Structure formats: C-alpha cells, structure tokens
Amino acid sequence: MITPRRSDNAPDDPGPALDSGDGARGLDVRDLVVRYRARTALDIPRLSFRPGITALTGSNGSGKTTLLKVCALLLRPAAGSVSLGNRGPDPDKRANLRRHREAIGYLPQAPDFPGHFTVHEAVTYAAWLRSVPRARRAETVRRVIDDLNLTEVTEARLRSLSGGNRQRAHIAQAVVHEPAVLLLDEPTTGIDVEHRMELRTYLARLGRTRCVVLSTHHTEDIELLADRVVSLREGRIVFDGTPAELTARADGGTDDGARSVERALNALSSGGNSRQDADGGAR
Template identity: 45%
Template sequence: MRNERAVSLHRLSCDGLVKDHGGSFQLGPLSLEFADGVTCLVGPNGAGKSTFFRIAAGLEKPTSGSVRLPRGKSDERISPLGYLPQILDMPPGATCEEFLHYVAWVHRIPAGRREKAVADVLSRTGLAERVTSKIRTLSGGMARRLGIAQAMIHDPVMLLLDEPTVGLDPRQRLALRETIAAIAAERIVIVSTHLVEDIRGLADRVVVLDGGTVVFDGDVPALEAKSDPGAPGETDLERALATLMGAPE
C-alpha cells in the first residue's frame, strides 16, 4: 500500500448501472463511487471490466442506471476523462510529437496551448527524449507510455487504463507502474488488470468483478484477509483472488 491520499476533489459515480448483452451476460447492477487515486478493477476474462470501461468512456450506453462523470477543468469544451483501451492504433510513421499534436487538436486544446501540453505530457510519461522518434521505433513499454500520454494530453481529471501493462516484460511493467503512480496524485485513475504485481504495486483500492457483479471492494490488506488457505496461489493476494473468483483447486 502506498501513502494515504489527501481528501479527494473528484468523483465518478455509478448508480444502479446495468448493461444487458441480450441475456448472454449482464453487468451490474453496480452502485460505485470512485475518488482520486488508483483503483484496480480486477476479474477474470468476461467479468465485465472492459464493458464498464466502455460505458464510463461514453462508447456504450447502459441498459439502465447512470454514470455521472467528475466535473472537468474550467474549459468545458475539453473532456474530463482520458482513455487508454487495450489496443490503441497509433500511426507508425508519425513521431511522438506529431501524434500528440493531433490528439491535442481532437481534444480541442487551443492552438496556443498545444506545444506546452505536448511537452508536458511527454515529460510526465518519461518520453521527453523521444519527441522526434517514430512510433514504430518505440519499445512495447514506450508505446504504452505514449498511450497514457495521449490519454493525458488534455489534462483530464479521470483516466481509464484498460490492461496498460499487458504484453510488457517485468522491467517495462515496473517503469509503467511508476508512471501511473506519479500521475495519480490528483486525479481518478481506474486500471483494469489481472496481474497480481500491478495490484500490489498500484492499488489504493481494489474492486473485484466476477460474473458482472462486485464480489469485493476494499484495500489490499482487506483483500488479502479473504484468502482461503486451500485456494490455489503462492501468496495471500493470489489465494484471495482465487477464492473470490471461484477458481478451481
């Protein structure tokens, strides 16, 4: 666990949120509130994590219930949220700077502020020395950091990061977790993950989904306390997740 945070300034609220996929799967009903800091959204494949992200990002509408986004910055033209999907298509022949200038334009950042916005976000994600690098030359870890940079370019108060460390080696995952922790001080960050090391290294709070419903909501020590000694896993955290998600022994 990392240090306790100051009182949150932002809130994402879900009230009775339901998404029904034609009887094959239902997410919810979910009534949750997210505050500043890092919340790890955890669950097996098909638990509803990506569905929740798409609804929170405005890409899908709920069947019923509501999602209330946090209030954004003073410029109401600019979205209060940034989104990194699992797969982000970026133009391989563009430089990091060119790509981010385009994303800044999409987010309606005024022309006079774009240069600084690009420089700031490259610095905050550890890519300041890659300004003129072509995207196709970036390592997997750098490409994911650029994905976070594009999600942050408009300085949103909420970030949705869907499996941001997937496919990275241990060193790259550590560097990316450090990046995420550094940018989460004054914003809501929700990270979808199935990696135990991400949970332990990032989470101020953990929400576990299974079958579209919340089966746990709390911090890492409280999650570890759910561990069943007979469940599979090498640590209390792994055994707790296996216990909550009904993994076979």
C-alpha cells in the same frame, strides 16, 4: 476548470488543482445494466470511483473492459447512468457529453491509432482533439512525452516502436489533457519490468489528485500501486475494498505480498470470498 500546471513543475508535482464540476470528485455509476444481445454483461447497482488508484480485477470476460467503456461513454448501457463528481447528468446532453469527454482520459485495451504518426504527432493530435489550448499545447505535449520516458523516440513512428514504447505513447495520448478521471485498460501489459515500475510511479503521482481506474491481471499492480480493489465476476462486483482487506480475506492476514493477492483473486474468481461494502461499494 482544469488550470494550467505551474511552471516550476517539480518531479513529484501532483498536478493542477481541479474543480469538482470537472470530475475532481470522481465518477459515479448507478443502476448500470449492459447487455450483449440477451446476455447481461454488467449488473452494477452502485459504484463510485474517487481520487486515488483503483485496480479493477476479475478473470477474462468478467466485464472490466465493458465497465471502462461505459464510464468513458463509448458504450451505451441498457439501463443506468454515469455521472461526474456526484452531480447528476446535465440536462443539456451535448454540454454533458463535452464536459464528460474533457474530464476523462481513456486507454483502450487494444489502441488502434495510425502507425505512421510519430510519437510527437500522435500526442499533439490527442492534445488538439481534447482541446488543450494552443498556447500551451507544445509545452504540455513535451512534458507528457518526458514524463513517460519517450523523449528518445519522440520522432519515431508508432509502428516502428517496441510494444512497451507504443503502449506508453498511447498512455501519453490518454493523459495529455490532464483529465480528472483516467480509465486505463491494462496499462501495464506488454511493458518490461523496469518501465512498468516507472509507469507505476507516474500513475501513483497522478493518483494523488486524480481518479485513476486501471484494469489489470498483474498482482503487483495491486500490491504496489492500488489504494482500492474492485473485483468483478460475471459482470457483478464481488469485492470492493483495500488491498489489505483483500489479502486478509484470503489468508487471515498472512503477509506474503503478491502470493496473498493472487490467492485472494483466485478465490474471488472461483466464487469464494465475495464482499461488497455495506454501502454497495460507493466509496
């Protein structure tokens, strides 16, 4: 059960305590196979996401969006399971689906929400859809809008917003029910440098108690935000480790920040430097 936030919500408040049954221990993927027609798009025997920030990387078409969609239960795999908090799926399929949807927040790569909604309406709608109790809905919506620096555009219609503000409004929709697991498909794309830093600070705060998985092509997201990096190539995990482990593999530990990360990712994309932990990436 996700409990209400404290009223003395300090700026660095990591959020409410969570119960492991609602995904506080993260998300587990087992024996996952996804096919588009005859082509295998994902083949992941074992992967677990735990509280903290995991950056999901890989070149275009490597399977990041497909993996996030499967984890959000928006795409049915050909084989395998996705479960919350190390518990197997609930035998009651409807209860299982409800529990999963409540525990997960998802930002699609290209959100498609009606542009005539104002920011306030769009976030309130998401809060209603995700069963935020009526008694604290208004306060929750206001706080999330503030947290994402959207206060000045609260009454603006989505279609009138800049791309960066619209992206942050969609992120507000994804987080408004305080999910234990956040799956964000390229959340920092289209956001200017200043707001990107603010967004990273916000996500880092969520990552202290929640499981945040974000797909990204930005090396700075890895360098400045990620606790862990999972890299895909052609639907398979080719690296699962910390950012420091990633760069150490690229250049033996030379510390030149973003360029080290970029070299490491390029090597992984082109087929070099593969690594998955001995436990199959199940951290």
